[in-house]
Amino acid sequence: MLNLPFFIARRYLLRQKGAFSSFIIRLAIASTAISVMTMIMAVAFVTGFKYEVREKLFSFWGHIHIEPRTMNNNSIITSDPTNRDPAMEQKILHTPHVVSLTPFAVKPAIINSRQAIEGIALKGVTKDYHLPAGVDFTGRQINFDDSDYAKEIILSEVTAQRLEVKPGDDLKIYFVESSSTLPRIRKVKVAGIYHTGMEEVDKAYALCDLRLLQRINNWQPNQINGYQISIDNEKLADTLSWQIFDNYLQPPLTTYTMMDIFPNLFDWLNLQDVTTNVFISIMAIVAIINLAVVLLILIVEQVRMVGILKAQGMTMRSMQKIFLYHAGLIAIAGVVIGDLLAFGLCWLQKTTGFMKLSEASYSLKYVPIKLHWWQPLIVNLATIVLCILCMWLPSLYIRRIQPARVLQFK
Numbered sequence: 001m002l003n004l005p006f007f008i009a010r011r012y013l014l015r016q017k018g019a020f021s022s023f024i025i026r027l028a029i030a031s032t033a034i035s036v037m038t039m040i041m042a043v044a045f046v047t048g049f050k051y052e053v054r055e056k057l058f059s060f061w062g063h064i065h066i067e068p069r070t071m072n073n074n075s076i077i078t079s080d081p082t083n084r085d086p087a088m089e090q091k092i093l094h095t096p097h098v099v100s101l102t103p104f105a106v107k108p109a110i111i112n113s114r115q116a117i118e119g120i121a122l123k124g125v126t127k128d129y130h131l132p133a134g135v136d137f138t139g140r141q142i143n144f145d146d147s148d149y150a151k152e153i154i155l156s157e158v159t160a161q162r163l164e165v166k167p168g169d170d171l172k173i174y175f176v177e178s179s180s181t182l183p184r185i186r187k188v189k190v191a192g193i194y195h196t197g198m199e200e201v202d203k204a205y206a207l208c209d210l211r212l213l214q215r216i217n218n219w220q221p222n223q224i225n226g227y228q229i230s231i232d233n234e235k236l237a238d239t240l241s242w243q244i245f246d247n248y249l250q251p252p253l254t255t256y257t258m259m260d261i262f263p264n265l266f267d268w269l270n271l272q273d274v275t276t277n278v279f280i281s282i283m284a285i286v287a288i289i290n291l292a293v294v295l296l297i298l299i300v301e302q303v304r305m306v307g308i309l310k311a312q313g314m315t316m317r318s319m320q321k322i323f324l325y326h327a328g329l330i331a332i333a334g335v336v337i338g339d340l341l342a343f344g345l346c347w348l349q350k351t352t353g354f355m356k357l358s359e360a361s362y363s364l365k366y367v368p369i370k371l372h373w374w375q376p377l378i379v380n381l382a383t384i385v386l387c388i389l390c391m392w393l394p395s396l397y398i399r400r401i402q403p404a405r406v407l408q409f410k
Helices: 004-014 020-061 086-093 157-163 210-216 234-248 263-301 303-311 316-352 374-390 392-400
Strands: 064-068 098-112 117-125 136-139 152-156 170-175 184-195 205-209 226-231 253-257
Touching: 004 316, 020 263, 020 316, 020 374, 064 234, 086 098, 086 226, 086 234, 098 210, 117 157, 117 210, 152 157, 157 184, 184 210, 205 210, 226 234, 234 253, 263 303, 263 316, 263 374, 303 316, 316 374, 316 392, 374 392
Parallel strands: 117 205, 152 184
Antiparallel strands: 064 226, 064 253, 098 117, 098 170, 098 226, 136 184, 152 205, 170 184
């Protein structure tokens, strides 16, 4: 069955050539396309940014920590040791979604090169710990073959530049103890230099052999500060944290997620969603206003056609549908073009990285791109539906058109 309002709207749209309304229609399509493109790219940028920053943090510190309970839950540095429990380690490793479990210790120290002195927190790790593939690295990993402890260290690029050292250079590490007036000194060699881009990590931490910190702290070989656990789905961090705490831990051990340890960082990341939602709302309002203005112009320009259709007996609802279909076709055309532009720019950014960021401010060198399939779909559907719904109000202007007045003029 022929849908007369849609037929008239489609024919009218396709036959606009050289008229003022033709320019207005093109302008409306262009503005809608730009709005859709910017909304999709904003979603892709924020999703990619949050993902990359989270991955950098998780790759260095894991998703969950097991440590003795302290008064300050937001600090990784603690002086309280705990004994390793091989049976508990195996149970946790066999928990679904757990990828790895690594013991660690952390201790503040002062590093001295021939050129400078730098305060740092040393993270002691075992030979099972490896820097993830996403972290820039030069040099080599620590050699754990020494029967005593490895006299090597891995610095961040920021710390290495401040100390003016490179792989192979010697350093002195000073450990200041409250029980002694003299610091304990160890000489180590720089094995490698890493770079995560995260100020919270790069400016604060260096890697060393866990056995070095055990020796400095006068601990037994099985004593550590805690475990870091990596999982395959960060959304399960809270659930697994409680599951591990309930099933495998005894006081004073407890679990912390990275959200517990770095709350300010995750609050800042969540704030990006608010900013994005505000930006998307503004762009959607711009697209709706543009289409509303275009619809009013089209109605005014076609006032004679409206008068003829009214005189022929077409219902008010059918005439409103003509212009609503018209607005819908313009919105769909703008959405399709906006999608093509957005996906093209996203692909170009992902392959070339031509849009840069200040790594000191954003922890990344370039704008990251990540899109879930449903995100552009929601943007497209919401744009089309909102535009059509909001066009209903301008279409009510048709009710004020009187056929007797408009048909007396050619």
